[in-house]
Amino acid sequence: GESVGLHLPTLSVQEGDNSIINCAYSNSASDYFIWYKQESGKGPQFIIDIRSNMDKRQGQRVTVLLNKTVKHLSLQIAATQPGDSAVYFCAEKRGGYNKLIFGAGTRLAVHP
Amino acid sequence: NAGVTQTPKFRVLKTGQSMTLLCAQDMNHEYMYWYRQDPGMGLRLIHYSVGEGTTAKGEVPDGYNVSRLKKQNFLLGLESAAPSQTSVYFCASSPPREGANTGELFFGEGSRLTVL
Numbered sequence: 434g435e436s437v438g439l440h441l442p443t444l445s446v447q448e449g450d451n452s453i454i455n456c457a458y459s460n461s462a463s464d465y466f467i468w469y470k471q472e473s474g475k476g477p478q479f480i481i482d483i484r485s486n487m488d489k490r491q492g493q494r495v496t497v498l499l500n501k502t503v504k505h506l507s508l509q510i511a512a513t514q515p516g517d518s519a520v521y522f523c524a525e526k527r528g529g530y531n532k533l534i535f536g537a538g539t540r541l542a543v544h545p
Numbered sequence: 546n547a548g549v550t551q552t553p554k555f556r557v558l559k560t561g562q563s564m565t566l567l568c569a570q571d572m573n574h575e576y577m578y579w580y581r582q583d584p585g586m587g588l589r590l591i592h593y594s595v596g597e598g599t600t601a602k603g604e605v606p607d608g609y610n611v612s613r614l615k616k617q618n619f620l621l622g623l624e625s626a627a628p629s630q631t632s633v634y635f636c637a638s639s640p641p642r643e644g645a646n647t648g649e650l651f652f653g654e655g656s657r658l659t660v661l
Binding site: 538 | 549587590637649650651
């Protein structure tokens with residue numbers, strides 16, 4: 434697979450625990466915030482997004498929280514599974530045409 | 546379903562050589578993008594296209610050219626490769642939409658380019 438995250442921060446969790454991945458953003462003008470998952474050797478895959486006028490959105494086993502006061506975004510994964518091991522990126526959508534600005538990523542390692 | 550297909554998957558070039566990466570999508574998406582991904586960094590947008598015959602610059606366009614002659618294809622060219630262009634390149638596509646899944650791009654599996 435592709436080694437694209439050699440120096441990424443890593444979050445290690447036990448299987449079954451909840452995971453929280455954090456992201457700080459800089460631009461208050463972004464209208465959507467998005468989380469992507471990238472497994473080794475693959476392209477990023479969309480997980481969930483949240484509009485800037487919301488503070489929480491839930492999906493299947495995932496919750497995204499947005500705190501615009503401190504410009505902070507988090508992804509919560511419930512009952513983390515080995516298949517959740519991947520690099521997670523937050524991204525901001527600014528303006529039209531779905532142009533995204535990506536963060537540096539966080540590696541999630543799930544241990545049995 | 547093929548989705549987004551990139552060719553080639555791997556390529557090694559010498560400094561100064563030229564090459565073209567091909568991206569093809571079968572989802573009839575209007576928007577297409579080329580990103581590069583370097584170790585420890587997120588993806589950075591090189592160029593994008595909002596429809597057949599149109600292209601625009603992203604965050605890091607220097608040293609690259611693109612063309613979108615057909616809706617389903619988006620080509621990324623390097624006219625004179627430099628070692629700084631060693632990277633993993635990702636193509637993506639998306640439909641224009643607002644509301645649910647607005648930020649959803651569909652990515653290919655990447656093309657690893659090494660410039661010696």
